[in-house]
Amino acid sequence: TQLLEQSPQFLSIQEGENLTVYCNSSSVFSSLQWYRQEPGEGPVLLVTVVTGGEVKKLKRLTFQFGDARKDSSLHITAAQPGDTGLYLCAGRKAAGNKLTFGGGTRVLVKP
């Protein structure tokens, strides 16, 4: 069982549709990060959230950190083919040094 559970594992949508990816845990995290990774490349940091209830926007991407800092979501509005990739959430516990990754959500946006 992974510490961070991402859902869904795979998402295929048409260009212009909206999508939401969830990242859930029973543990509390001091911070949570979202990354996007394309095939053959390393993950690229999209956002870091640190405050319970925090909402951050990055163009068409909206990130939310749960009030209890145990879960997070990523919402993409009007998805484009360029949004295709593996989305990873990763959290760091309050006293921890390690970043724990979720299982990833593979997103495919078809033109």
Next chain:
Amino acid sequence: GAVVSQHPSWVICKSGTSVKIECRSLDFQATTMFWYRQFPKQSLMLMATSNEGSKATYEQGVEKDKFLINHASLTLSTLTVTSAHPEDSSFYICSARDLGESYNEQFFGPGTRLTVL
């Protein structure tokens, strides 16, 4: 800013040989670097935490004698896969934490694809 490089980007080697992968933080200092491996269509799995000037901390199940880590400076960590075998074929990714970043954000290198024949 916050660029992490890896070299080589890919390597093919024969079974039994050793392969060294370098990870550099180009525009920041990092006392801590991390090494991950990733199998196709899977998430990243932490192998070890590399601390500048001290021994690396390995995750459970990772053989420290097989995956040698050296963190000689604040900008360079190396991972050596010794006596590589086909099952070691994977995508290896390093990451570094920016000392000057208050949120302790981690930045990742582009990865190294290792293929052992």
